[in-house]
């Protein structure tokens with residue numbers, strides 16, 4: 001099959017793309033509006049991209065009507081956010097938080113999640129998640145216009161909080177205990193319960 005994006009509407013291409021680029025890690029992003037109301041939504045166009053400075057990115061595409069998502073509007077004005085990492089145990093509340101709640105309703109309350117006090121940012125973290133990354137905005141790059149156009153948010157990681165309960169005896173994150181999930185296409189997800197090692201080659 002050959003897929004040419006210029007021969008189909010963006011939402012058709014999007015459907016193919018999300019089945020091809022898999023599995024995607026999920027940033028569960030908390031942010032606040034100017035009144036301090038805490039917003040929460042999952043974003044799977046997400047990755048860590050550098051360690052000097054420690055940097056991550058995620059992309060929030062515009063809604064079907066071309067409008068910006070609340071997360072983008074909040075980060076544009078408040079310039080800070082928290083990325084919470086999604087474990088299998090968080091799957092239902094994470095999914096619920098992706099619903100199109102009104103801007104003046106906090107997903108923390110709607111999804112019965114607990115706010116944790118962050119140290120470097122005013123934005124709360126999700127206590128039910130095992131890893132939280134406090135971030136300041138580095139920059140937002142807008143690519144395209146209208147429906148499904150990307151707003152790529154680059155964040156400087158100021159602090160990472162890892163629940164001691166998911167560490168192994170050497171103090172590293174134990175993937176079995178973290179139990180992250182990945183996003184596929186449609187409404188499908190993958191787990192990280194089956195893993196393997198391949199040592200890097202030396203020439």
Ligand SMILES: Cc1cc2nc3c(=O)[nH]c(=O)nc-3n(C[C@H](O)[C@H](O)[C@H](O)COP(=O)(O)O)c2cc1C
Pocket residue numbers: 026039040041042043044045046059060061062068069070071072094095097098099100101183
């Ligand atoms: C697992 C999952 C991953 C998602 N990934 C993205 C994404 O990468 N980019 C995006 O724009 N929307 C993504 N969404 C949809 C947003 O979470 C959804 O549009 C949400 O309502 C946005 O909330 P906000 O307006 O409060 O920011 C995803 C949804 C789910 C369930």
